[in-house]
Amino acid sequence: MDITQLIRPNILSLKPYQSAREMVQKGVLLDANVNPYDQHWEGVQLNRYPDPRQRALRQVIARFLGVKTENVVAGAGSDEVLDWIFKVFCQPGQDQVAIAEPTYGMYSVTAHIFGIPVVEYRLDKRFNFDAERFLEVVPNNTKVLFLCSPNNPTGNLLDRSQIMALCRKWEKIVVVDEAYIEFAEVPSLVCELSEVPNLLILRTLSKAFGRAALRLGYVVASKQVIDHFLKVKAPYNLNALTMENGCQALQQSESWRLHVESTRRERGRIASELSDIPQIAQVFPSQANFLLFRCPQASQVCRRLLEKGIIVRDRSSLPGLEDCIRVSVGTPAENNLFLKELRRIL
Numbered sequence: 001m002d003i004t005q006l007i008r009p010n011i012l013s014l015k016p017y018q019s020a021r022e023m024v025q026k027g028v029l030l031d032a033n034v035n036p037y038d039q040h041w042e043g044v045q046l047n048r049y050p051d052p053r054q055r056a057l058r059q060v061i062a063r064f065l066g067v068k069t070e071n072v073v074a075g076a077g078s079d080e081v082l083d084w085i086f087k088v089f090c091q092p093g094q095d096q097v098a099i100a101e102p103t104y105g106m107y108s109v110t111a112h113i114f115g116i117p118v119v120e121y122r123l124d125k126r127f128n129f130d131a132e133r134f135l136e137v138v139p140n141n142t143k144v145l146f147l148c149s150p151n152n153p154t155g156n157l158l159d160r161s162q163i164m165a166l167c168r169k170w171e172k173i174v175v176v177d178e179a180y181i182e183f184a185e186v187p188s189l190v191c192e193l194s195e196v197p198n199l200l201i202l203r204t205l206s207k208a209f210g211r212a213a214l215r216l217g218y219v220v221a222s223k224q225v226i227d228h229f230l231k232v233k234a235p236y237n238l239n240a241l242t243m244e245n246g247c248q249a250l251q252q253s254e255s256w257r258l259h260v261e262s263t264r265r266e267r268g269r270i271a272s273e274l275s276d277i278p279q280i281a282q283v284f285p286s287q288a289n290f291l292l293f294r295c296p297q298a299s300q301v302c303r304r305l306l307e308k309g310i311i312v313r314d315r316s317s318l319p320g321l322e323d324c325i326r327v328s329v330g331t332p333a334e335n336n337l338f339l340k341e342l343r344r345i346l
C-alpha cells in the first residue's frame with residue numbers, strides 16, 4: 001500500500017519551516033535571537049528553544065514500546081495529533097472521515113473545525129466493530145476511520161482481529177486511540193504496526209501515567225506517516241519541561257504500574273457494588289479506568305450527585321446510551337463516597 005497516495009498534495013510538496021534548533025543543538029548558538037544567559041527550572045534549560053525533533057523523548061517512547069524512534073512523534077496531548085491527521089490526510093471539499101460511535105467527542109469536534117464532513121458508523125449493541133459491515137456502508141471518499149479501544153465512554157475493547165482485517169482490506173487510514181490501553185488486560189496494537197502501514201495508534205500520558213496537566217500524547221505509525229506529521233507540526237510544539245518530565249514518567253515503571261493495579265482492583269469492586277444495586281439496569285464491562293452504567297433518570301441522578309460535590313459524566317445524550325452515566329475510577333476513598341451517595345439517591 002502506498003501511503004503517499006493518501007496524503008494531501010500540498011503537504012507532500014510542502015517544504016517545512018527550518019527552525020533554528022533543527023540540525024544543531026550544541027555550540028555557540030547565535031542563530032535564534034534568544035537570551036544567552038542561562039535560565040534553569042528543575043534542571044531544565046529554559047532560555048534556549050527545545051529540540052523540535054524531540055530526539056530524547058522519542059527515543060524513550062520508542063524504547064518503552066519496542067519500536068523505532070522513526071515510528072513515533074509526540075504532541076501536546078494526543079488531541080494535538082488529531083489536528084495533524086486532518087492536516088495531512090483530509091482535503092477540504094473532497095474527503096470525509098468516519099467515526100465509530102458512540103465514542104470520544106474530540107474526533108468529531110476536530111473534523112468540524114477543519115470543515116471535514118463526518119460519516120457516523122454505529123458500533124453494534126455490544127459496542128463492537130465489524131469490518132465487513134463497515135466496508136459495506138462506508139462512502140468512497142472516506143479517508144480516515146477513528147476507532148477508540150478501549151472505547152470511551154463504553155469501556156470495551158474493539159475486536160483486534162476486526163481492526164487488523166480492516167487495515168488489510170481498506171486502503172485508507174485507520175486511527176486507533178489507545179488512551180486507556182494500560183488499564184486493559186490485553187497488549188497494545190503497537191506490535192502489529194509493522195504489518196499494516198495505514199494503522200495509526202494514539203497514546204497518551206494523561207491517563208495511566210498521571211500526567212494530564214503535562215499535555216503529552218504521541219502517535220505510533222509507519223515512518224512515512226511520522227515524517228509528514230513532523231512536517232506539519234509547529235516546530236516547538238512541546239516545551240522542554242514537558243519532554244523532560246515525560247521521559248522520567250516513562251522510565252519509572254513501578255509507580256504507574258501500581259496505580260494501574262489499584263485502578264483495576266477498584267474498577268472490579270465498583271462494578272460489583274453497582275451490580276448489587278437493584279435500580280441499576282446494566283453495568284457495562286470495562287477495560288479502562290472508568291465504568292459506564294445505566295440507571296433510571298440518569299440526568300437527575302447526576303444532578304443530585306453534583307449537589308453532594310460528586311461529579312460524574314451524564315452520557316445519556318450519546319447514541320445508544322440512553323440513561324447512561326460514566327464514572328471514573330477514583331481513589332478507594334472517593335469511590336466509597338460515590339457509592340454511598342449513589343445508593344442514598346437511588
Ligand SMILES: Cc1ncc(COP(=O)(O)O)c(C=O)c1O
Pocket residue numbers: 076077078079080104148152177179203204205206212215216217
Ligand atoms: C479516548 C481519549 N483519547 C484522548 C483523550 C485525551 O488525551 P490527551 O490528554 O492526550 O489529549 C481522552 C481524554 O479524555 C480520551 O478519552
